[in-house]
Amino acid sequence: xxxxxxxxxxxxxxxxxxxxxxxxxxxxxxxxxxxxxxxxxxxxxxxxxxxxxxxxxxxxxxxxxxxxxxxxxxxxxxxxxxxxxxxx
Amino acid sequence: xxxxxxxxxxxxxxxxxxxxxxxxxxxxxxxxxxxxxxxxxxxxxxxxxxxxxxxxxxxxxxxxxxxxxxxxxxxxxxxxxxxxxxxxxxxxxxxxxxxxxxxxxxxxxxxxxxxxxxxxxxxxxxxxxxxxxxxxxx
Numbered sequence: 001x002x003x004x005x006x007x008x009x010x011x012x013x014x015x016x017x018x019x020x021x022x023x024x025x026x027x028x029x030x031x032x033x034x035x036x037x038x039x040x041x042x043x044x045x046x047x048x049x050x051x052x053x054x055x056x057x058x059x060x061x062x063x064x065x066x067x068x069x070x071x072x073x074x075x076x077x078x079x080x081x082x083x084x085x086x087x088x
Numbered sequence: 089x090x091x092x093x094x095x096x097x098x099x100x101x102x103x104x105x106x107x108x109x110x111x112x113x114x115x116x117x118x119x120x121x122x123x124x125x126x127x128x129x130x131x132x133x134x135x136x137x138x139x140x141x142x143x144x145x146x147x148x149x150x151x152x153x154x155x156x157x158x159x160x161x162x163x164x165x166x167x168x169x170x171x172x173x174x175x176x177x178x179x180x181x182x183x184x185x186x187x188x189x190x191x192x193x194x195x196x197x198x199x200x201x202x203x204x205x206x207x208x209x210x211x212x213x214x215x216x217x218x219x220x221x222x223x224x225x226x
Contacts, residue, residue, distance in 0.1 A: 010098055010101070012094065012095070012097050012098060015094075019098075021107075022110060023108075024107060024108075025102070025107050025108035025109060025110055025129060026098060026102040026107050026108070026109050026110065027110040027127075028095050028098065028109065028110060028111040028112070029110065029111065029112050029127055
């Protein structure tokens with residue numbers, strides 16, 4: 001799985017955050033706050049979905065142009081990569 | 089600084105999943121042991137002993153990490169290692185987690201509340217005079 005298994009997505013109220021697991025425990029010092037779309041992207045990546053498929057899912061839910069959506073998704077994945085959450 | 093109120097539900101969730109929970113602390117009341125931004129790891133409480141460091145919720149909604157000073161019929165008495173004023177009557181239901189280790193940010197080192205050095209410190213810190221001296225020196 002390209003999503004590093006040492007990261008989990010949590011939802012508190014209307015907030016989403018990607019939290020690292022350290023030795024199986026939750027570590028709250030390096031939390032990555034993400035939007036609802038970010039959370040969806042994270043979950044789809046976890047299911048090994050491609051960027052094209054993810055963009056399609058987002059377009060079905062939000063009123064956004066395909067061009068912007070693709071750019072944002074790639075940027076988000078790059079963020080995940082930089083933080084060691086995603087490795088392809 | 090991350091507010092505890094924000095991640096409190098996560099602590100409960102972590103414990104329910106059988107995980108420990110690590111978070112950065114804020115404040116001076118547990119100096120010289122713990123300093124702001126040190127990472128403290130909590131586990132679900134099974135037993136509480138005198139000298140344990142417990143994360144609990146005050147009646148006013150404030151979250152605190154202090155050491156058990158006394159155990160009485162009407163609840164636990166807590167005090168910070170850097171404090172002289174004790175806080176009595178904290179009920180078991182108010183106690184959330186027990187500290188099992190911490191990482192000092194200044195020293196970049198992890199400690200697990202075991203070993204002779206900590207044992208000596210834990211017993212010395214019971215004395216108000218020691219806490220007063222610690223407060224002045226550190």
